[in-house]
Amino acid sequence: MSFFNSIGRSMARAPRPPKRSTTPTSSSFPSTESLPNTPTTPSAPKPLYLCSPFVEAALVKGNFKHIVMLPKYADVMEWVAVNIFDFYQNLNQFYGVLAECCTQQSCPTMTAGPALNYTWINQDRKSVQLPAPTYIDYVMTWVQNLLDDDNVFPTKSGREFSQTFPSTVKHVYRQLLRVFAHLYHAHYPQILHLRSEPHFNSLFAHFLAFGKEYELLDIKDVKGQPGIPVGIGALWERWKEMGILES
Ligand SMILES: [Zn+2]
Numbered sequence: 001m002s003f004f005n006s007i008g009r010s011m012a013r014a015p016r017p018p019k020r021s022t023t024p025t026s027s028s029f030p031s032t033e034s035l036p037n038t039p040t041t042p043s044a045p046k047p048l049y050l051c052s053p054f055v056e057a058a059l060v061k062g063n064f065k066h067i068v069m070l071p072k073y074a075d076v077m078e079w080v081a082v083n084i085f086d087f088y089q090n091l092n093q094f095y096g097v098l099a100e101c102c103t104q105q106s107c108p109t110m111t112a113g114p115a116l117n118y119t120w121i122n123q124d125r126k127s128v129q130l131p132a133p134t135y136i137d138y139v140m141t142w143v144q145n146l147l148d149d150d151n152v153f154p155t156k157s158g159r160e161f162s163q164t165f166p167s168t169v170k171h172v173y174r175q176l177l178r179v180f181a182h183l184y185h186a187h188y189p190q191i192l193h194l195r196s197e198p199h200f201n202s203l204f205a206h207f208l209a210f211g212k213e214y215e216l217l218d219i220k221d222v223k224g225q226p227g228i229p230v231g232i233g234a235l236w237e238r239w240k241e242m243g244i245l246e247s
Contacts, residue, residue: 049188049197050234056242059202064209065246076214077161081153083210084169088143090203091179094196095136098183101190107132112181113231116224132182139175146172173216180204185231205244208236212246 048054060067070079095102110118110132119127120135130138146152152168154161183191184204191200211217223233240247 047185047188047231047234048192049184049201049231050238054188054192054197054201055235055238057198057201058205058244059198060206063243063246064206065213067206068210068213077165080169080214080216081161081165084172085147085153087176087203087207087210088140088147088172091176092140092144094183094191094200094203095140095179097194097196098187098190099133101187102133102136102182104131104133107182107186110135110178110182112178112185113224113229113233115228116230118178118182132186136179136182139179143172143175170216170218173211174218174221176207177211177217177221180207181230181232184235204232204235205239208239209245 068083070076108131109129110120112118117129118135120130120138122128146168150156150159151162152165183200188197191197208217208222222230222236224230236245239245
């Protein structure tokens with residue numbers, strides 16, 4: 001058994017913070033963005049996460065290139081698996097703290113930009129609007145179930161990763177990105193209130209750098225479509241200018 005396998009095995013038993021529904025009602029991914037009914041005015045104020053000093057706040061100084069590099073002798077699948085496990089755990093903990101601010105009333109849709117709502121594809125293949133906490137609950141439950149599934153994230157020695165692992169982790173990445181995108185867009189004041197912006201920024205920059213390095217991220221998902229930008233797309237650009245991310 002490898003080092004990473006043993007980590008995966010022990011951490012997989014870690015208790016999971018709050019309230020999750022047992023099964024998402026949708027098993028189908030990916031969901032798609034919906035076009036807004038009304039165009040928004042382009043004169044919205046600059047989001048706080050793009051403003052100094054918050055945009056520079058970080059636990060990790062410098063570029064993430066070295067952190068994401070494949071360690072010598074590590075298998076790339078295992079490296080991806082263990083990192084996704086960590087990203088999920090960390091994001092889940094942040095969400096656990098922010099969940100009281102993310103309610104059906106405060107977030108009736110899964111927003112991620114001034115003109116962007118993510119929709120969920122339900123069992124009938126229909127794209128539906130969900131309140132953000134419901135959407136996020138579905139995502140986190142879905143990812144947790146995958147992580148617990150030894151056929152997807154093998155933890156026993158001698159077990160191979162399936163051929164669908166790369167496409168599965170891309171779906172996971174896309175959905176976790178949406179959770180980040182919502183938290184930045186809708187809950188950054190609360191992150192600041194908790195003084196968690198250095199930690200949250202470093203987690204997200206690490207997530208972006210890792211996703212880019214292993215081609216788990218679709219840049220279209222980070223930046224959005226013309227006229228329907230994802231809020232965090234500007235953060236991605238800013239961090240590239242600052243040298244935090246590779247350009
Ligand atoms: Zn919310």
